Amino acid sequence: MTGPLRGAGPRGRALERDLSALLGSGAASCSPADLWATSRDCWPRALLWTKASVAPHPPDVVAWPASTAEVAQVVRYAAERQVAVVPFGAGSGVCGGTVPVKGGIALDLKRLSGPPALDLPARTVDVEAGTNGQRLEELLGGAGATVGHFPSSIYCSTVGGWLAARSAGQLSSRYGKIEDMVLAIEAVDGTGEVLRTQDAPAAGPDLVQLLVGSEGTLGVITKARLRCWPAPSSRWMRGLRFRSVEAGVLGLRALMRSGLRPAVARLYDPLDTLLAGRGGGEARAAVPEPLRWIADGAQTEALRLALRAPALLNRLVDALPSASLLVLGFEGDGPFGEADAREDGELALRLLDGEGAEDLGSAPGEKWLANRYRISYRQSPLFSAGAFVDTMDVATTWDRLGVLYHSVREAVAEHAFVMAHFSHAYLEGCSIYFTFVGLAGAPAGASDADDLEAAEARYDACWNAALSAACDAGATLSHHHGVGLHKQVFLAREHGEGMRQLRALKQAFDPRGILNPGKLLL
Amino acid sequence: MNALRDDLATTASAVVAEGGGLRVTPPSVAALGRVVAVLRAHRAPVRVRGNGDAPVEPPAGGALLELVALDRIASLDAATGIARVEAGCSVAALETAARRSVATLGPLLPSVRAGSVGAWLAGPTRGERAIPGARRETAALSVAAVLADGHLAESRAAPRSATGPDLDHLALGGSGRLCVIATAWIRLFPAAPPAYAAWKMPDLPAAVSAVARLCADRLAPARGTLRRQEGGALLALSWEGPESARLVSQRAARALGDPLPVDAGPEVRAPPSAQGLEVDARWAALEEFARRPDSAEMALYGMHAGGAFAVLSLASEGVEQCAAAARSIGASVVAPRRLREVASPWTEMGAGGIWRRLVTALGAEEAA
Numbered sequence: 001m002t003g004p005l006r007g008a009g010p011r012g013r014a015l016e017r018d019l020s021a022l023l024g025s026g027a028a029s030c031s032p033a034d035l036w037a038t039s040r041d042c043w044p045r046a047l048l049w050t051k052a053s054v055a056p057h058p059p060d061v062v063a064w065p066a067s068t069a070e071v072a073q074v075v076r077y078a079a080e081r082q083v084a085v086v087p088f089g090a091g092s093g094v095c096g097g098t099v100p101v102k103g104g105i106a107l108d109l110k111r112l113s114g115p116p117a118l119d120l121p122a123r124t125v126d127v128e129a130g131t132n133g134q135r136l137e138e139l140l141g142g143a144g145a146t147v148g149h150f151p152s153s154i155y156c157s158t159v160g161g162w163l164a165a166r167s168a169g170q171l172s173s174r175y176g177k178i179e180d181m182v183l184a185i186e187a188v189d190g191t192g193e194v195l196r197t198q199d200a201p202a203a204g205p206d207l208v209q210l211l212v213g214s215e216g217t218l219g220v221i222t223k224a225r226l227r228c229w230p231a232p233s234s235r236w237m238r239g240l241r242f243r244s245v246e247a248g249v250l251g252l253r254a255l256m257r258s259g260l261r262p263a264v265a266r267l268y269d270p271l272d273t274l275l276a277g278r279g280g281g282e283a284r285a286a287v288p289e290p291l292r293w294i295a296d297g298a299q300t301e302a303l304r305l306a307l308r309a310p311a312l313l314n315r316l317v318d319a320l321p322s323a324s325l326l327v328l329g330f331e332g333d334g335p336f337g338e339a340d341a342r343e344d345g346e347l348a349l350r351l352l353d354g355e356g357a358e359d360l361g362s363a364p365g366e367k368w369l370a371n372r373y374r375i376s377y378r379q380s381p382l383f384s385a386g387a388f389v390d391t392m393d394v395a396t397t398w399d400r401l402g403v404l405y406h407s408v409r410e411a412v413a414e415h416a417f418v419m420a421h422f423s424h425a426y427l428e429g430c431s432i433y434f435t436f437v438g439l440a441g442a443p444a445g446a447s448d449a450d451d452l453e454a455a456e457a458r459y460d461a462c463w464n465a466a467l468s469a470a471c472d473a474g475a476t477l478s479h480h481h482g483v484g485l486h487k488q489v490f491l492a493r494e495h496g497e498g499m500r501q502l503r504a505l506k507q508a509f510d511p512r513g514i515l516n517p518g519k520l521l522l
Numbered sequence: 523m524n525a526l527r528d529d530l531a532t533t534a535s536a537v538v539a540e541g542g543g544l545r546v547t548p549p550s551v552a553a554l555g556r557v558v559a560v561l562r563a564h565r566a567p568v569r570v571r572g573n574g575d576a577p578v579e580p581p582a583g584g585a586l587l588e589l590v591a592l593d594r595i596a597s598l599d600a601a602t603g604i605a606r607v608e609a610g611c612s613v614a615a616l617e618t619a620a621r622r623s624v625a626t627l628g629p630l631l632p633s634v635r636a637g638s639v640g641a642w643l644a645g646p647t648r649g650e651r652a653i654p655g656a657r658r659e660t661a662a663l664s665v666a667a668v669l670a671d672g673h674l675a676e677s678r679a680a681p682r683s684a685t686g687p688d689l690d691h692l693a694l695g696g697s698g699r700l701c702v703i704a705t706a707w708i709r710l711f712p713a714a715p716p717a718y719a720a721w722k723m724p725d726l727p728a729a730v731s732a733v734a735r736l737c738a739d740r741l742a743p744a745r746g747t748l749r750r751q752e753g754g755a756l757l758a759l760s761w762e763g764p765e766s767a768r769l770v771s772q773r774a775a776r777a778l779g780d781p782l783p784v785d786a787g788p789e790v791r792a793p794p795s796a797q798g799l800e801v802d803a804r805w806a807a808l809e810e811f812a813r814r815p816d817s818a819e820m821a822l823y824g825m826h827a828g829g830a831f832a833v834l835s836l837a838s839e840g841v842e843q844c845a846a847a848a849r850s851i852g853a854s855v856v857a858p859r860r861l862r863e864v865a866s867p868w869t870e871m872g873a874g875g876i877w878r879r880l881v882t883a884l885g886a887e888e889a890a
Contacts, residue, residue: 166684201802201854204867209691259763426681476683497675504883
């Protein structure tokens with residue numbers, strides 16, 4: 001459909017009537033604004049839809065249950081009538097995971113946001129799925145605790161969304177990804193049964209790890225117990241310069257295999273290093289003009305002109321100085337927090353000195369810390385100018401990381417301008433976070449259905465090239481963004497025969513196939 | 523049984539009748555796939571055994587899958603910390619190979635170290651061990667598992683991913699019920715001399731409490747020995763990590779006070795009681811167990827902020843009584859195998875129906 005979103009049809013109005021009777025007045029709506037709000041998430045392709053005033057996949061109705069029991073009621077109601085149910089948190093996903101491609105009920109879980117139950121001596125917190133991430137950290141911070149999960153979407157994401165998509169925070173090297181933090185889950189399966197896993201040793205396969213990452217296709221997560229820790233009392237931040245990205249990767253690997261646990265370890269490729277002025281001294285001045293237009297979200301015409309020749313832009317990058325910046329940070333808590341963080345940091349400096357790193361002092365690290373959430377909110381000018389911006393989070397083992405980095409860059413070079421950083425490092429490997437900036441189409445206000453079609457074709461070509469290269473390099477398609485609508489075309493290449501296992505899980509958890517249908521190829 | 527035997531003869535595997543069942547030894551992963559497909563088609567019960575695992579009889583009317591020929595270590599790279607290994611390989615053989623490359627699997631429960639890689643991953647510990655930061659994770663970076671139809675499902679060897687549910691967890695901890703592990707990518711730590719320290723504690727519960735506190739403060743040891751002794755209890759701990767061991771042990775000393783002026787290495791390295799019961803337990807349960815007057819010694823592995831693997835023993839009771847006592851406080855038995863919980867998985871979580879549908883959907887049978 002094109003044009004402004006239409007109001008609900010008869011099916012939507014009937015669902016609204018029934019769900020209001022089930023949940024109470026005001027707990028369901030099929031107003032155009034509510035339908036539009038839950039018809040998309042922050043998938044950049046959905047931003048292209050918005051720019052073109054298009055909402056291709058609205059739900060029939062939005063429902064706001066206030067308890068696990070109400071979620072179960074809605075699911076049972078939907079299962080009886082074979083109506084799709086799409087769990088919705090805050091809509092911060094970037095892969096279209098909550099786009100209701102089969103219509104049905106958008107199950108907005110934000111009312112499941114009661115106060116978290118903190119047990120700091122036991123290092124646990126029980127929290128409802130609709131709880132906003134930043135709100136959770138504020139509440140825990142008031143009690144001297146933290147979960148340590150800080151995704152760049154923290155202001156606009158929920159605990160349930162983190163779990164459903166296997167989210168990662170910026171401090172994952174210290175605290176782990178969300179699947180490392182979750183101890184137990186309460187969820188409603190596709191038959192409306194409530195299951196509660198135990199925070200205790202139990203026999204059999206780990207049910208939690210089968211639900212986490214299921215993107216609403218196996219169950220609606222309503223509550224979780226997460227590991228929490230005393231809030232840090234001190235941070236030690238640093239920037240280190242390596243002569244090349246390859247040298248930086250070797251340094252990062254040595255650091256992670258040393259047994260030290262940095263809170264922050266992010267290695268920027270040469271361009272990302274220069275654009276953000278992180279290379280020290282006059283680094284930013286060395287960036288050629290067309291590349292700065294992109295970084296600054298420059299004037300529309302200049303930007304569009306530059307993006308018409310992405311291969312040229314990427315070749316310009318190859319001529320830049322090759323230094324790569326590592327942003328490194330350690331945390332300490334308790335009365336010795338400051339001394340501990342400094343001691344860890346200085347030990348890491350000695351280790352990385354042996355790997356050829358140059359210490360740039362604390363400024364690059366402090367700068368990163370101060371600006372760490374801003375990048376997510378700086379993309380609108382580029383979309384308005386007729387560009388698309390997107391990010392790809394892939395991961396692999398240390399031995400394949402270099403091949404992955406170069407092969408994706410090469411594959412995307414013809415389609416978009418590309419830069420990357422290496423973050424979320426582990427003992428065995430690391431993720432690479434690529435940023436693509438490509439020409440989408442007309443500027444905002446001039447985009448129509450034809451322009452959208454062309455923009456989507458360019459966007460798809462870029463992504464197909466990138467994901468195909470990542471697959472060929474042996475990487476996983478997603479480290480923490482999830483799959484959604486976006487990456488599922490490549491899911492069979494990722495899982496191979498494992499798709500049989502995935503389909504079996506669907507039959508077991510959701511025999512009627514009503515939970516977020518059309519996702520994960522289910 | 524004859525029809526089953528005839529069909530198994532087509533799989534290029536050695537088939538021997540034994541008791542009321544068959545002992546089947548596939549020579550390769552491909553043959554294992556064919557064997558599993560035949561067994562599932564006949565709805566025959568299956569047991570799995572690799573190198574180092576305790577001898578076991580074939581189930582009546584079914585087969586014992588002997589994976590002893592699947593013992594290859596296909597690759598081992600200490601620099602990147604990964605080994606690719608077949609499921610029948612013994613954990614001890616893998617550790618020996620890792621040590622030759624200055625790498626290690628880290629401290630493991632005695633029953634795990636004595637058994638096969640497949641048994642470790644499919645068993646109740648799910649291949650988990652402690653990692654820095656007072657957390658636990660499975661040692662399996664990736665698993666290749668044979669499905670009921672004989673196809674091999676293999677996940678990508680990546681440190682973490684977000685491509686749906688973690689399908690490896692259909693194999694990990696599954697005791698071969700849903701699929702049979704054929705090969706795995708195993709994570710290795712760099713090998714380095716541990717740091718050791720020992721303290722005298724007022725009593726055994728205080729020693730458990732002290733370790734729990736260290737874990738809550740991210741100072742988790744790699745291994746521990748806690749022993750009641752005259753006038754109190756001995757707490758001996760080790761830490762591993764090339765750069766971090768010394769640092770963390772010093773912080774532990776800051777928290778617990780000056781350690782004893784002794785070499786704690788022999789105490790920590792001493793094997794726990796051969797009659798011990800291996801459990802996975804939370805700290806509160808271990809502390810409660812330590813309060814028993816006949817609880818004399820405890821060996822700890824896989825310590826994390828929530829609990830640990832422990833080898834427990836009671837001075838005046840056998841392992842069966844020890845298991846009953848451990849269960850009563852919420853511990854889960856890891857070994858001996860005969861004392862493990864046999865309840866259907868997930869039932870207590872309200873997911874018994876999901877388990878039954880999953881078994882059906884995967885074409886799997888309950889293991890014998």
